[in-house]
Structures are given as structure tokens and as C-alpha cells.
Amino acid sequence: MSPMGEAMSAKHDKSDRRMGPPGSDNWHAMLDGAEAVLREEGHAALTSRRIAERIGVKQRLVYYYFSTMDDLVIDLFHRLSVRELERLREAADSSLPLREIWEVCINTTDARLISQFMALANRIEGLRKEVIHFIEESRAIQVDAIAKALQRVPQAAGLDPGAIAIIATSVALTLTRERQLGTESGHQAVIGLFEKFLASIEPA
């Protein structure tokens, strides 16, 4: 039972234990640490102890802010997802939306981080839901931007914005992944192709 003096929004886990507020400084610091571990060491190293060590607190505290490690991973992806969608919306609102979106996809995506989340999503049901939601939201933003651009160029009639969105994000992810793995053969040709396409439907 909650003590009377407590805020209405205080969180509790299943055993009704008091928990730290999402969005607080420590909560963010823990997700920052978790994100760094995931980027640099992979998800096998994503443990409560490693996170605590990295941000200079004791392991027990991680469980004050997240009731399980799976919850932490889900919150981490959710925070990242919100930020990424915001970035996409900003790009879509710029003067050259398609170029900006392409730029975001190909230059600021961390394919290593994504591969960690994809691997985790096979196991963590709640994460899978978040991933699907992100895929659908980000695609909607892209499809909208592409559709608007196509309307302005008559010669683009018949092109499907949905298909273009899937092709572009797929290729961007592959190029980023391969570049970060250490192989880039054939990349220039396909990048050139996309830039030519961009120039044709979104003249600078």
C-alpha cells in the first residue's frame, strides 16, 4: 500500500515496491549508460552491474528505477524511438525534406545499435511491439514526405511512395551496416543512383 504522502504518479512494481520516477535525472543517466554499453560492448554486456559502474552508482539502484532489465531495454528503445521520430519529422518539415531524410538515414544511423535491438526484439515481446510501432511511424512520415514531393513533379506519376520509402530505408540501412562492418564495395554506384533520383524529384 502506498503511504498517504506520496504523489499520485509514483510508480510501483508488481510487488508494490516504490520506484524512482521515469524522466528523472538518474533515470536518464541510467539509460545513457545502457545505450553506451549497448553501442560499445553489445547486449551481452548490458547488465545492471555494468550500467551502475558506468554512471557511478551501486547496482541495487538500477532496480529502483527499472523493475527488470527487460523493462529497461524497452524504455531505452522507446526513448531512442521518440527522439528518432522527432528528428525525422524535423527533416520532413525542412525545405528539402527528401534529401534531409536520406541524410539522416544514411549518416546518423548507428547500425550496430539497431542490430542489438533487433536481436533483443526476438526475445522480448514488449520490445518487439515498440520496434513495430517505430517502423510504422517512421514509414508514415517518409511516405507522406515522398508523396508530397511526387505531386510536384509531373513525370513522377505512377510511382508508389510506399515502395520508394521501403527501398530507400532498406538500402540506407544496408549501406550503413556494411560500412560499419568494414566493407563498402559497390556503395558509390547505388548512392549515385539515389542522388540522381533525388535530384529528379526534389530539385535543389
Next chain:
Amino acid sequence: MSPMGEAMSAKHDKSDRRMGPPGSDNWHAMLDGAEAVLREEGHAALTSRRIAERIGVKQRLVYYYFSTMDDLVIDLFHRLSVRELERLREAADSSLPLREIWEVCINTTDARLISQFMALANRIEGLRKEVIHFIEESRAIQVDAIAKALQRVPQAAGLDPGAIAIIATSVALTLTRERQLGTESGHQAVIGLFEKFLASIEPA
């Protein structure tokens, strides 16, 4: 297995301990078990104990055939890679090579398994090398098949086989991954586009 023939080539690990022969029945059984675990439970569950349990031997035996778990993972990917490249070469040698290759990429690829290996490749140097090798080999097969097909259709002049290969494999992987995650919005449009393209450069 050839008992005598192994004598000269007997493997030893760093501490000069004798090890089981790669390619033997047990060696394959262990990799079979590892592959199943990776598919069904993800790489967090890929442990020597779990593999042993699955194929009905004791945990110790795994270390008779593989000196470390990382080595096992590398051998597993290598075996898979050899099989997959063989399958691609067969498809490339068929009467409708592009259709066959597309079919392999989009229908028989296990995106979950790939995501596990990709996540592991960030950490295991030797695996990363194997992955890069596979990417380059499979792309070479595809580029070769695409180039041959393009030569036969005059209206395809100017198309870059390397760019087409990257686009096709990227899209195939994305569609497979999303399908296995549980979302398929927009897939039909892009599949239709690829089939139209296939029909134009490789008439049935």
C-alpha cells in the same frame, strides 16, 4: 570418419590439448544444436550447456570440439555461409537465375538468425571477417547473374548490376525481417515493383 587419416591433422587448442575433428558427426550435431538454439531462443541462450543438453551429451564435450564458444559461433556461421553460397550458385545456374535468386532471398532467409549473427559480429572479430567475406561472395554471384541478364535486354543499357544487387538484397532482407517481426504494410507494392522489373529483364 576416417580414423587414421586424422592423425596428422589432429587439432590442438592453445594449451596443446587434443581436440575433436571438425566435420565429424558430433561436430556437426553440435553445430546443428547451436543453430537451433540461435533460431529459437536467440544468442543469449547460446551456451555450451544448452547445446549439450539439446543433443544429449555432457557440457564438457562441447569443449572437446570447440576450444571456445566464440570459435563455435564462427564455425557455425562459416558452415551456414558455405551452404548459402552454394544455394545461390545453384540459383544463378538455373534457367531463370534472377527469379531464383530473388526467391531464395525473400522466402528462405531467416532474418531472425541473421540478426543474431549481426549482433554477435559487433563483438567477435573473427565472425566479422566471416560475415564480410560472405557479403562480398554472395554479392559477386548476384552481380554476375544480373550482368548476364542485362546483356540480353537492350533496353537495360546503363543499369548498374552492382547497384541492383545491393537494392534487391537490402529490400529482400527488410521485407523478411518485417514479416517475421509481424508487420507487412506496404510490402505488396514493393514486391509488385520487383516482379515487374524481373519480368522486364528476365522474361519467363
Next chain:
DNA sequence: GTCTATACACCGATAGAC
């Protein structure tokens, strides 16, 4: 070749003091 047994590290999660 396959086993028993074990050393040792690390993990998630909890109890409860301050």
C-alpha cells in the same frame, strides 16, 4: 571420446538498514 567434478566469475533480483 566421453565422462564426473569443480573453480571461479558474473548475473538478476530481493531484503532491509539508513
Next chain:
DNA sequence: GTCTATCGGTGTATAGAC
């Protein structure tokens, strides 16, 4: 809110018998 302390479990890897 942060801590000390701890439980029970699982992991990699090795020693050495048969």
C-alpha cells in the same frame, strides 16, 4: 533515494578419470 549484503542460478573453461 541510496546503500550493504546476499540468495540462487548460470556461464566459460579446466583437471583429470575411464
